[in-house]
Amino acid sequence: MKLYEHGDMAMVEIERLPDGLTESASRILLEGKSNQHCHRGNGTWYPRVIGQFVVGYFVAKKTALTHLEHGEETGGNLKTAEIADGVYEVRRQSELTHEGMKQVVD
Numbered sequence: 498m499k500l501y502e503h504g505d506m507a508m509v510e511i512e513r514l515p516d517g518l519t520e521s522a523s524r525i526l527l528e529g530k531s532n533q534h535c536h537r538g539n540g541t542w543y544p545r546v547i548g549q550f551v552v553g554y555f556v557a558k559k560t561a562l563t564h565l566e567h568g569e570e571t572g573g574n575l576k577t578a579e580i581a582d583g584v585y586e587v588r589r590q591s592e593l594t595h596e597g598m599k600q601v602v603d
Contacts (some may be wrong), residue, residue, distance in 0.1 A: 501580050503562050506536045508585040514554050518543035526562075526587050527552055537563045538580075555585045 499510040506527045521544050527536045540560040544553040561577035 499581055499583060499585075501562075501578070501585075502590065503536055503578055505590045507588045507590050508555060508580065509588065510581075510583050511554075511586050512584070514543065514556070514584055515545075518545060518554060521553075526555060527589065550588045551586060552589060553587050555587050556583075557585060558582050 499508075501508040521542045523544075524537045524539060524542060525535045526538050526542060538555060538557065538560055540558060541556040542553060543555070546552055557580050559582065560580050562580060563577050
């Protein structure tokens, strides 16, 4: 199993896509605390919110993730995270506190 953590987003490799998904034209996988803190990927995105943490599914093929907080999109310094080809469930990161599970905010 592959797991990628990218700020407040995690991608967990799964065997196949669930049935009934609709592809999105957007490449924004998860929005952070402002519109400038979006996680983007150049694969195929299938949004589907399930509960508090699952936000959708992503098919990666020669994919790089980007996040504006980690570089400048227009200045050529945008940092990327390469991920292996595969099918992933995209989740909001969570952490266990003495008050229970809560979302990580990036």
